[in-house]
Amino acid sequence: xxxxxxxxxxxxxxxxxxxxxxxxxxxxxxxxxxxxxxxxxxxxxxxxxxxxxxxxxxxxxxxxxxxxxxxxxxxxxxxxxxxxxxxxxxxxxxxxxxxxxxxxxxxxxxxxxxxxxxxxxxxxxxxxxxxxxxxxxxxxxxxxxxxxxxxxxxxxxxxxxxxxxxxxxxxxxxxxxxxxxxxxxxxxxxxxxxxxxxxxxxxxxxxxxxxxxxxxxxxxxxxxxxxxxxxxxxxxxxxxxxxxxxxxxxxxxxxxxxxxxxxxxx
Numbered sequence: 001x002x003x004x005x006x007x008x009x010x011x012x013x014x015x016x017x018x019x020x021x022x023x024x025x026x027x028x029x030x031x032x033x034x035x036x037x038x039x040x041x042x043x044x045x046x047x048x049x050x051x052x053x054x055x056x057x058x059x060x061x062x063x064x065x066x067x068x069x070x071x072x073x074x075x076x077x078x079x080x081x082x083x084x085x086x087x088x089x090x091x092x093x094x095x096x097x098x099x100x101x102x103x104x105x106x107x108x109x110x111x112x113x114x115x116x117x118x119x120x121x122x123x124x125x126x127x128x129x130x131x132x133x134x135x136x137x138x139x140x141x142x143x144x145x146x147x148x149x150x151x152x153x154x155x156x157x158x159x160x161x162x163x164x165x166x167x168x169x170x171x172x173x174x175x176x177x178x179x180x181x182x183x184x185x186x187x188x189x190x191x192x193x194x195x196x197x198x199x200x201x202x203x204x205x206x207x208x209x210x211x212x213x214x215x216x217x218x219x220x221x222x223x224x225x226x227x228x229x230x231x232x233x234x235x236x237x238x239x240x241x242x243x244x245x246x247x248x249x250x251x252x253x254x255x256x257x258x259x260x261x262x263x264x265x266x
Contacts, residue, residue, distance in 0.1 A: 004019060005018060005035040005036055009048050012048055013052075015055075016052055016053070016054045017055055018032075018057060018061075024059075024062070024063035025056040025061065026063050026064060026066040027092065027118070028066050029066055029069060030091055033094055036098075040102050041098060041101075043104055044103065047265070050104065050205065051106075051107065052102075052202075053107045053199060054121075055108070055111050055194075055198070056111055056112065059112045059113075060112040060113045060114075060115075061121075061122065061134065093148070093149060099124040100221075103218060105205055106124075107125060107126070107129060107202055108121070108128045109131075110122055110185065111133075111191070113173075114137075116139045116147075117149045119136045119139075119151070120150060120154055123157075124150070124154055128184065129185060129186065129187050129189060129194065132176050134175075134176045136184055137172065137173035138167040142171035155167065155168065158183065159182045159184050160182075209265070211242055211247060211265065212242045218234075219238060246266040247263045247265065
């Protein structure tokens, strides 16, 4: 991953760290897209992985696009509209699709500003925990742009259409306290406690049967777009799968024997 993204798996918890603090962890350049997509795919294929914690190195979570490169390559460049469209499809738009394919729960530990595509990156995660210094901005309009990375799909599903419209049309930032009030994050913690809180939550998730957690995530995602009748059909099928796992039998045995379960992922 060329040092752009750090990956580590310990005790079933994957840590993915955006590691380009000199650009405030911008994710728009091809090599950064490749590194982040590669890390997500690696986590999905890692038999030891049960949950992911995503954060940024340095004072920012993610600044979104590299504005200097954007100006050099596109604003002042000679790319045609068709070439710009292809640039997005084969570039940053690969990131939300990689998140969509990932069955593991992902916790965003937002350690600082999450701006533009950085805000959208946080919204691609399943759970968001913010440090007190974090702030969020859907700021594309201030540069005469629209969310090109799927933000118009993710943000309304996180905060509701009205607040998503307000954030998108004004481009104004919200601080951590307001992010909590509008449901953009599930909790706000002191900066010094952020990673401890994120990993504590990750370990609590990882303690559960991994197949059940993965399928539960799929159901939650499918429930955002399917009618109830279709979701019930899938739920019954998934229930049939997990009720024939060793982990389900272990969970039931531990409950009746009043002991801690030992889950193996089988």
